[in-house]
Amino acid sequence: MELISSGIARLDTMLAGGFYRGSSILVSGTAGTGKTSICAYFANETCRRGERRLYFAYEESRKQIVRNMRSIGVDLAPWDEKGLLRFHNVRPNTYGLEMHLAMMHKLIGELKPSVVINDPVTQLVHAGTKAEARSVLTRLVDLMKTEQITSLATSLTSAGDPLEGTEIGVSSIMDTWIVLREMETDGEGNRGLYILKSRGADHSNQVREFVLGSDGIDLVDVYVGQAGVMTGAARAAQDARERAMALECKEEIERMERDLHRERGALDARIALLRSEFEAREEQLRTAISKARTREDVLAGERSAMARLRKADEEVSKG
Numbered sequence: 001m002e003l004i005s006s007g008i009a010r011l012d013t014m015l016a017g018g019f020y021r022g023s024s025i026l027v028s029g030t031a032g033t034g035k036t037s038i039c040a041y042f043a044n045e046t047c048r049r050g051e052r053r054l055y056f057a058y059e060e061s062r063k064q065i066v067r068n069m070r071s072i073g074v075d076l077a078p079w080d081e082k083g084l085l086r087f088h089n090v091r092p093n094t095y096g097l098e099m100h101l102a103m104m105h106k107l108i109g110e111l112k113p114s115v116v117i118n119d120p121v122t123q124l125v126h127a128g129t130k131a132e133a134r135s136v137l138t139r140l141v142d143l144m145k146t147e148q149i150t151s152l153a154t155s156l157t158s159a160g161d162p163l164e165g166t167e168i169g170v171s172s173i174m175d176t177w178i179v180l181r182e183m184e185t186d187g188e189g190n191r192g193l194y195i196l197k198s199r200g201a202d203h204s205n206q207v208r209e210f211v212l213g214s215d216g217i218d219l220v221d222v223y224v225g226q227a228g229v230m231t232g233a234a235r236a237a238q239d240a241r242e243r244a245m246a247l248e249c250k251e252e253i254e255r256m257e258r259d260l261h262r263e264r265g266a267l268d269a270r271i272a273l274l275r276s277e278f279e280a281r282e283e284q285l286r287t288a289i290s291k292a293r294t295r296e297d298v299l300a301g302e303r304s305a306m307a308r309l310r311k312a313d314e315e316v317s318k319g
Helices: 009-014 035-048 061-072 079-083 098-112 122-129 130-145 232-318
Strands: 025-028 053-057 085-089 115-119 150-156 175-184 188-198 208-213 216-223 224-225 227-229
Touching: 009 216, 025 130, 035 053, 035 061, 035 079, 035 115, 035 150, 035 175, 035 216, 035 227, 053 061, 053 098, 061 085, 079 085, 085 098, 098 122, 098 130, 098 227, 115 130, 122 150, 122 208, 130 150
Parallel strands: 025 150, 025 175, 053 085, 053 115, 115 150
Antiparallel strands: 175 188, 188 208, 208 216, 224 227
């Protein structure tokens, strides 16, 4: 159940945490899509943890791989010098498939790596038939699963090949399958990555633009709209338009908030003026009310006095 990092943070997120230790991973794609770059990042992350990595390279020499990976911000030379990363470079047609398998067993037994890379495994067909190559790879994957060794293999596909197939048909024995492909939009070629399967993981099914630069690998969200999927310059232009729209929306909100604040201030001022006018009017009315009550009391007193006078006259007349 242990998860190990691929070395690419956003790929780990897409994989719901990374690769399961001891699992088998396949990275397929046409030439130039970045398969070896993923291998290099995985190798670098493995060595950074202090674990050993065995790298079977069938097309490029050790020096070529180390040189080329420096262009995307990965320096494998220190790990090679420390003995944590061992390259085994051999042409597939140098000897037969059984000898290849025997050599792999020997090197795995000597180094006891935690990760083994075969780049690209499809080159093994040049040492035998497709069926034989598949049998050898199946036996190799079984060995590494038994030893809890994580295996990563790359598969070179041809343009126009169905995504669900590989040249030697090894996808069914792999736990995780990452597909790299060319995506052309507006006359511009870009790379795309998505995870076709990852057993036991709630992985993402979304396509990401796979960007290789001097500062490393970046997986960028593609833009999906009415015009379809946008990558590269088209995506950047759409991002710029959306940022401009977001800025306009923000400025409009700020303007309305200022208007609201200004209108609230004007309303508060009017309320204060009305309250002041009401208080002045209230004071006048209370003064008038007080005077009226005073007059009322005076009149009542006068009426009482007059009444008493009239009664006194009556008593005098009777006497």
